[in-house]
């Protein structure tokens with residue numbers, strides 16, 4: 001699998017990254033997780049995306065328990081994890097409200113926990129998970145630089161930051177912010193036109209995209225979406241999905257591939273070199289998605305997908 005340098009002063013990262021967010025959603029056993037790790041590695045996907053909060057603070061520990069058993073047999077793998085979201089959770093009964101905490105005390109504690117749960121000596125990239133309106137950029141910036149100096153993390157980045165939030169934090173740090181992990185997909189198009197991707201592209205920073213398949217909704221019809229969540233109001237945008245899913249089917253036939261791979265190839269075609277973080281728990285789908293690397297998506301086909309995702313012709 002191709003690798004990309006995520007930042008001119010950052011590490012090389014596999015073209016697809018595997019995300020562990022849904023690992024505890026579907027009763028996976030340790031051997032399922034082991035199989036998915038092995039599948040990723042066989043395909044060259046050797047970066048794994050975590051967060052302290054995934055699985056109500058349980059995913060890192062579960063993944064770590066599997067990883068510890070098999071790591072002597074594995075080639076080196078790399079870890080991204082995140083800190084700063086404070087979930088309203090039964091694990092923290094004294095917490096009154098979901099909030100963010102970018103204070104040095106919390107960030108360092110969160111890093112120490114992630115290292116312990118994952119069973120590793122160093123986090124390859126630590127991301128601040130969400131912009132915190134109460135972030136003291138000086139204190140947080142110094143803390144992140146110190147975590148690098150102490151050897152607990154190799155690189156730092158952010159997630160869901162606007163360009164101005166990104167440059168504010170960067171202005172208070174010695175080390176570079178190597179990425180911004182944002183939601184971008186055929187379901188979530190804002191960053192193509194609001195300057196978020198332009199900013200990263202201009203700075204030669206590769207974006208990571210979370211939920212690159214819209215959490216699977218790209219492949220589901222409106223009826224299926226409504227059935228899985230009857231209380232959810234289906235937005236106008238989601239109503240455009242049936243035609244988008246039809247185009248995905250059509251193009252996957254043309255390119256002799258699957259709809260998953262087709263939707264990823266749309267992201268991979270963007271010149272900012274978006275790195276999708278895939279979240280399937282199915283080994284078969286992970287295999288399908290790796291095929292997205294082989295697709296050379298034609299310009300007009302890219303716009304065909306874009307148009308059906310927008311629900312209208314481009315202006």
Ligand SMILES: NC(=O)c1ccc[n+]([C@@H]2O[C@H](COP(=O)([O-])OP(=O)(O)OC[C@H]3O[C@@H](n4cnc5c(N)ncnc54)[C@H](OP(=O)(O)O)[C@@H]3O)[C@@H](O)[C@H]2O)c1
Pocket residue numbers: 018019020021022049050129159160181182209210211212213214215216217219220259260277278279280281282285
């Ligand atoms: N930074 C952030 O704020 C943030 C937020 C959310 C997520 N993330 C990261 O992004 C990663 C990926 O997010 P995601 O899981 O939402 O990614 P995704 O790849 O968009 O969605 C994965 C989901 O789609 C389903 N799916 C895939 N193909 C399908 C198909 N053909 N038909 C029906 N369902 C299909 C998968 O089900 P199966 O398992 O059955 O294949 C899985 O439930 C997470 O693991 C996490 O690491 C980051």
